[in-house]
Amino acid sequence: xxxxxxxxxxxxxxxxxxxxxxxxxxxxxxxxxxxxxxxxxxxxxxxxxxxxxxxxxxxxxxxx
Numbered sequence: 001x002x003x004x005x006x007x008x009x010x011x012x013x014x015x016x017x018x019x020x021x022x023x024x025x026x027x028x029x030x031x032x033x034x035x036x037x038x039x040x041x042x043x044x045x046x047x048x049x050x051x052x053x054x055x056x057x058x059x060x061x062x063x064x
Contacts, residue, residue, distance in 0.1 A: 002036060002037050002038075003034040003035065003036060003037070004034065004035060004036075004037050004040055005032055005033075005034060006033045006034065006035050006040055006043055006045050006060070007032070007033065007045050007047075009040050010040065010043070010044070010045060011045075016047045017029050017047075017056070018047060018055065018056045018058065019054060019055050019056070020054045021054070022054060033045065033058065033060060042062060042063045042064075043060060043061065043062055043063070044060075044061040044063065045058065045059070045060050045061075046058070046059040046061075047059075
């Protein structure tokens with residue numbers, strides 16, 4: 001299908017996570033967004049920290 005993980009393609013060396021488990025004291029990446037390989041250059045993705053939640057937000061911008 002030629003789908004790619006947008007965040008890992010745009011930021012291959014980034015160490016950001018979207019979930020923190022309080023009971024295990026560990027971070028995980030549980031949210032993924034996929035796109036066609038030909039269109040990922042028009043996308044920008046950002047992980048947003050939320051202090052009152054264990055789950056972080058994800059912002060996806062599409063350049064037109």
